[in-house]
Amino acid sequence: MLKSSRPAKPIDFNAPSEQVARRLIGAIFTVDGVGGRIVETEAYDRIDPASHTFSGPTPRNAVMFGPAAHVYVYRSYGIHWCLNFVCREEGHGAGVLIRAIEPLTGLDAMRQRRGLEPSRLLCSGPGRVAQALGITHGNNGMSLLEAPFHIEAPDEDYPLATGPRIGITKAVDVPWRFGLAGSKFLSKPFPKEA
DNA sequence: CTTAGGATCGCCT
DNA sequence: GGCGATCCTAAGC
Numbered sequence: 001m002l003k004s005s006r007p008a009k010p011i012d013f014n015a016p017s018e019q020v021a022r023r024l025i026g027a028i029f030t031v032d033g034v035g036g037r038i039v040e041t042e043a044y045d046r047i048d049p050a051s052h053t054f055s056g057p058t059p060r061n062a063v064m065f066g067p068a069a070h071v072y073v074y075r076s077y078g079i080h081w082c083l084n085f086v087c088r089e090e091g092h093g094a095g096v097l098i099r100a101i102e103p104l105t106g107l108d109a110m111r112q113r114r115g116l117e118p119s120r121l122l123c124s125g126p127g128r129v130a131q132a133l134g135i136t137h138g139n140n141g142m143s144l145l146e147a148p149f150h151i152e153a154p155d156e157d158y159p160l161a162t163g164p165r166i167g168i169t170k171a172v173d174v175p176w177r178f179g180l181a182g183s184k185f186l187s188k189p190f191p192k193e194a
Numbered sequence: 195c196t197t198a199g200g201a202t203c204g205c206c207t
Numbered sequence: 208g209g210c211g212a213t214c215c216t217a218a219g220c
Contacts (some may be wrong), residue, residue, distance in 0.1 A: 042212070044212070050212070051212085052212080074212085076211075076212065076213050076214095077210095077211060077213050077214080078211090078213095079213070079214075080213050080214070082212065082213080084212085097212055099212085125213070125214070126212070126213070127213050127214060128213090128214075165212070166212075166213095167211085167212055167213070168211090168212060169210095169211085
Protein backbone atom coordinates (compact mmCIF):
# COMPACT_ATOMS: atom_id res chain seq x y z
CA MET A 1 0.00 0.00 0.00
CA LEU A 2 1.32 3.38 -0.93
CA LYS A 3 1.14 5.89 1.85
CA SER A 4 -0.24 9.41 1.90
CA SER A 5 -0.65 10.64 -1.69
CA ARG A 6 -3.99 9.88 -3.31
CA PRO A 7 -6.27 11.51 -5.89
CA ALA A 8 -8.15 14.42 -4.38
CA LYS A 9 -11.88 13.79 -4.21
CA PRO A 10 -13.91 17.00 -4.38
CA ILE A 11 -15.18 18.29 -1.07
CA ASP A 12 -18.95 17.88 -0.66
CA PHE A 13 -20.39 21.03 0.89
CA ASN A 14 -23.88 19.52 1.08
CA ALA A 15 -22.95 18.01 4.40
CA PRO A 16 -22.89 18.93 8.10
CA SER A 17 -20.60 21.91 8.71
CA GLU A 18 -18.69 19.95 11.33
CA GLN A 19 -17.79 17.33 8.74
CA VAL A 20 -16.89 19.93 6.09
CA ALA A 21 -14.73 21.81 8.58
CA ARG A 22 -12.70 18.64 9.19
CA ARG A 23 -12.29 17.86 5.48
CA LEU A 24 -11.13 21.39 4.69
CA ILE A 25 -7.98 20.98 6.76
CA GLY A 26 -5.15 20.61 4.26
CA ALA A 27 -7.18 21.87 1.31
CA ILE A 28 -5.55 24.42 -1.00
CA PHE A 29 -7.56 27.63 -1.29
CA THR A 30 -6.70 30.60 -3.49
CA VAL A 31 -8.29 33.88 -4.58
CA ASP A 32 -6.90 35.08 -7.91
CA GLY A 33 -3.99 32.74 -7.32
CA VAL A 34 -3.25 34.12 -3.85
CA GLY A 35 -3.60 31.70 -0.97
CA GLY A 36 -2.33 28.43 0.45
CA ARG A 37 -3.18 25.48 2.64
CA ILE A 38 -6.11 25.76 5.05
CA VAL A 39 -4.82 24.85 8.50
CA GLU A 40 -7.63 26.01 10.81
CA THR A 41 -11.45 26.05 10.58
CA GLU A 42 -14.51 26.32 12.78
CA ALA A 43 -18.00 24.88 12.18
CA TYR A 44 -21.22 26.83 12.82
CA ASP A 45 -24.61 25.18 12.64
CA ARG A 46 -28.21 26.29 12.22
CA ILE A 47 -29.21 25.19 15.71
CA ASP A 48 -26.04 26.48 17.32
CA PRO A 49 -26.39 29.40 19.75
CA ALA A 50 -22.95 30.67 18.71
CA SER A 51 -23.91 30.83 15.03
CA HIS A 52 -25.13 33.89 13.13
CA THR A 53 -27.93 31.68 11.79
CA PHE A 54 -29.31 30.75 15.21
CA SER A 55 -32.03 33.39 15.24
CA GLY A 56 -33.14 32.76 11.68
CA PRO A 57 -32.55 34.55 8.36
CA THR A 58 -31.60 38.25 8.38
CA PRO A 59 -30.15 40.46 5.65
CA ARG A 60 -26.66 39.84 6.98
CA ASN A 61 -26.78 36.05 7.14
CA ALA A 62 -29.02 35.45 4.11
CA VAL A 63 -26.21 33.79 2.15
CA MET A 64 -25.89 31.12 4.84
CA PHE A 65 -29.46 30.07 4.08
CA GLY A 66 -28.71 29.81 0.36
CA PRO A 67 -26.94 27.13 -1.68
CA ALA A 68 -23.87 25.34 -0.38
CA ALA A 69 -20.35 26.02 -1.63
CA HIS A 70 -20.92 29.76 -1.63
CA VAL A 71 -18.99 32.41 0.26
CA TYR A 72 -20.40 34.20 3.31
CA VAL A 73 -18.45 37.32 4.34
CA TYR A 74 -19.35 39.40 7.39
CA ARG A 75 -17.80 42.34 9.18
CA SER A 76 -16.32 41.57 12.55
CA TYR A 77 -16.05 44.16 15.30
CA GLY A 78 -16.75 46.88 12.76
CA ILE A 79 -13.25 46.52 11.34
CA HIS A 80 -12.37 43.14 9.93
CA TRP A 81 -13.84 40.85 7.29
CA CYS A 82 -14.29 37.17 8.00
CA LEU A 83 -14.64 34.42 5.40
CA ASN A 84 -16.99 31.44 5.61
CA PHE A 85 -17.94 28.59 3.30
CA VAL A 86 -21.67 27.81 3.25
CA CYS A 87 -22.70 24.21 3.98
CA ARG A 88 -26.04 22.48 3.94
CA GLU A 89 -27.29 20.01 6.45
CA GLU A 90 -30.80 18.70 5.84
CA GLY A 91 -31.68 21.93 4.11
CA HIS A 92 -30.62 24.20 6.95
CA GLY A 93 -27.94 26.81 6.46
CA ALA A 94 -24.61 26.36 8.17
CA GLY A 95 -21.07 27.45 7.58
CA VAL A 96 -17.38 26.98 8.15
CA LEU A 97 -15.22 29.89 9.26
CA ILE A 98 -11.75 29.90 7.70
CA ARG A 99 -9.46 30.86 10.60
CA ALA A 100 -5.95 30.30 9.27
CA ILE A 101 -4.02 29.51 6.10
CA GLU A 102 -0.43 28.48 5.48
CA PRO A 103 0.64 31.00 2.81
CA LEU A 104 1.98 29.31 -0.31
CA THR A 105 1.30 31.49 -3.36
CA GLY A 106 0.99 35.21 -4.01
CA LEU A 107 3.16 36.15 -1.06
CA ASP A 108 3.89 39.58 -2.57
CA ALA A 109 0.19 40.45 -2.75
CA MET A 110 -0.35 39.24 0.80
CA ARG A 111 2.59 41.18 2.13
CA GLN A 112 1.37 44.32 0.44
CA ARG A 113 -2.20 44.00 1.74
CA ARG A 114 -1.12 43.08 5.26
CA GLY A 115 1.80 45.50 5.45
CA LEU A 116 3.96 42.71 6.85
CA GLU A 117 6.80 40.53 5.75
CA PRO A 118 5.67 36.91 5.32
CA SER A 119 5.55 35.30 8.74
CA ARG A 120 3.20 33.26 10.86
CA LEU A 121 1.12 36.43 11.28
CA LEU A 122 0.33 36.76 7.57
CA CYS A 123 -2.82 34.58 7.52
CA SER A 124 -3.16 33.31 11.11
CA GLY A 125 -6.60 34.50 12.17
CA PRO A 126 -9.92 35.03 10.36
CA GLY A 127 -9.47 38.78 9.90
CA ARG A 128 -5.93 38.30 8.69
CA VAL A 129 -6.94 35.63 6.17
CA ALA A 130 -9.54 37.92 4.64
CA GLN A 131 -7.15 40.87 4.49
CA ALA A 132 -4.29 38.86 2.98
CA LEU A 133 -6.55 37.31 0.32
CA GLY A 134 -8.27 40.60 -0.47
CA ILE A 135 -11.73 39.41 0.60
CA THR A 136 -14.45 41.97 1.42
CA HIS A 137 -18.24 42.20 1.50
CA GLY A 138 -18.04 42.43 -2.28
CA ASN A 139 -17.34 38.69 -2.33
CA ASN A 140 -20.38 37.86 -0.21
CA GLY A 141 -22.65 35.34 -1.94
CA MET A 142 -20.19 34.36 -4.67
CA SER A 143 -19.72 30.74 -5.65
CA LEU A 144 -16.72 29.09 -4.14
CA LEU A 145 -16.37 26.90 -7.22
CA GLU A 146 -15.89 29.73 -9.73
CA ALA A 147 -13.29 32.41 -10.37
CA PRO A 148 -11.66 34.15 -8.62
CA PHE A 149 -11.83 31.31 -6.13
CA HIS A 150 -10.18 27.93 -6.39
CA ILE A 151 -10.42 25.09 -3.90
CA GLU A 152 -8.62 21.80 -4.07
CA ALA A 153 -9.29 18.93 -1.68
CA PRO A 154 -6.43 17.64 0.48
CA ASP A 155 -4.15 15.21 -1.35
CA GLU A 156 -3.20 13.31 1.78
CA ASP A 157 -4.39 12.71 5.30
CA TYR A 158 -3.38 15.45 7.68
CA PRO A 159 -3.24 14.94 11.46
CA LEU A 160 -6.19 16.76 12.97
CA ALA A 161 -6.36 18.75 16.18
CA THR A 162 -9.75 19.62 17.70
CA GLY A 163 -10.85 21.98 20.44
CA PRO A 164 -13.40 24.59 21.51
CA ARG A 165 -14.09 27.53 19.22
CA ILE A 166 -12.47 30.90 19.80
CA GLY A 167 -13.95 34.27 20.65
CA ILE A 168 -17.51 33.17 21.33
CA THR A 169 -19.62 33.44 24.49
CA LYS A 170 -22.27 30.79 23.75
CA ALA A 171 -21.84 27.04 23.32
CA VAL A 172 -18.25 27.55 24.41
CA ASP A 173 -17.67 23.85 25.05
CA VAL A 174 -18.64 22.55 21.61
CA PRO A 175 -15.36 21.20 20.12
CA TRP A 176 -15.89 22.43 16.59
CA ARG A 177 -12.54 24.08 16.01
CA PHE A 178 -10.24 22.03 13.79
CA GLY A 179 -6.61 22.44 12.87
CA LEU A 180 -3.64 20.86 11.19
CA ALA A 181 -1.86 19.37 14.19
CA GLY A 182 1.54 20.93 14.75
CA SER A 183 1.17 23.66 12.13
CA LYS A 184 3.09 26.84 12.81
CA PHE A 185 0.34 28.88 11.16
CA LEU A 186 -2.50 28.31 13.62
CA SER A 187 -4.09 31.43 15.10
CA LYS A 188 -3.61 29.88 18.55
CA PRO A 189 -2.31 26.57 19.87
CA PHE A 190 -4.85 23.84 20.52
CA PRO A 191 -5.40 22.60 24.06
CA LYS A 192 -3.07 19.73 24.80
CA GLU A 193 -4.39 16.30 23.94
CA ALA A 194 -6.01 14.63 26.90
C1' DC B 195 5.77 36.10 28.76
C1' DT B 196 0.56 38.04 29.89
C1' DT B 197 -2.97 41.45 30.12
C1' DA B 198 -5.58 45.67 28.85
C1' DG B 199 -7.71 48.86 25.94
C1' DG B 200 -9.04 51.04 21.66
C1' DA B 201 -10.66 51.06 16.93
C1' DT B 202 -15.32 51.04 14.59
C1' DC B 203 -20.07 49.64 12.63
C1' DG B 204 -23.86 46.49 11.26
C1' DC B 205 -27.09 44.01 13.49
C1' DC B 206 -30.32 42.84 16.96
C1' DT B 207 -33.15 43.86 21.37
C1' DG C 208 -28.23 51.26 23.05
C1' DG C 209 -25.15 47.30 23.40
C1' DC C 210 -22.31 44.04 21.73
C1' DG C 211 -19.52 41.01 18.90
C1' DA C 212 -17.02 34.07 15.06
C1' DT C 213 -10.89 40.40 15.86
C1' DC C 214 -6.41 42.59 15.65
C1' DC C 215 -2.87 45.63 17.08
C1' DT C 216 -0.14 48.16 20.31
C1' DA C 217 1.53 49.29 24.72
C1' DA C 218 2.56 48.38 29.28
C1' DG C 219 3.31 45.27 33.18
C1' DC C 220 5.63 41.23 35.35
